[in-house]
Amino acid sequence: MITSTSNSQVRQAAALAKKARERKKTGLFLAEGRKMCEEAPESWLEKVYMTERYLEEHGEPKKGVPCEIVTEEVMRAMADTQTPQGVLALVRQPEWDLSDVWKGENPHIILLETLQDPGNLGTILRAGEGAGITGVIMNRETADVFNPKVIRSTMGSIYRVPFVYTDCLEDAAREAKARGIRLYAAHLKGERSYDQEDYRSGCGFLIGNEARGLTEAAASLADCYIKIPMLGQVESLNAAVAASVLMYETARQRRN
Helix, strand or coil: CECCCCCHHHHHHHHHHHCHHHHHHHCEEEEECHHHHHHCCHHHEEEEEEEHHHHHHHCCCCCCCCEEEECHHHHHHHCCCCCCCCEEEEEECCCCCHHHHCCCCCCEEEEECCCCCHHHHHHHHHHHHHHCCCEEEEECCCCCCCCHHHHHHHCCHHHCCCEEEECCHHHHHHHHHHCCCEEEEECCCCCEEHHHCCCCCCEEEEECECCCECCHHHHCCCCEEEECCCCCCCCCCCHHHHHHHHHHHHHHHHHC
């Protein structure tokens, strides 16, 4: 049992929670809570830490996964949340590439430019899985997908939705188009409502920064500008909400 908060394993977990540099160096990320630990693919799990109380209530993790018991104090020192559930895991970061993002006969992708809010990024992955997207492409300025807040927001979708960071969003967009994927951007210049377009073939949606939206360069990558009509005095939607509206319209059309 680990009883000291100065233990090297405790310090490593705390660093993974707080520092993107540590996550990049080790190739690991922190997953907290029963759901996130139980849904993690066994081959991704490096090690699981749990309190005695959690062990008594829920039993040991998957067979073959190294497990360490820690005190409640140590768990609080390792965790990113204020009130940890008593279990967390060190998880190996997956390695996807673009071929994973647009796999299949009918790709449905999201391209993110400089999205900064971890909650928005996690929500897009979670809603995206529900809407059947095949993957997410992000520029390097987008938030770290392995940030604990993103991980929690995905509610397990981090394990199932392929995602890729790219040095050049323009190159990725060109390759998508070469594969027959039509790109759309919700834009002030959009003349047609988003639900007037046909998304049943390969498609992708460009989503920009929360405060500034898409840059002109990124918006120019779209084959078509669309708009999401607004009532009242609302000028625009939260980035994750806008992405969800577009993804679920695609899912609706394909379902019907």
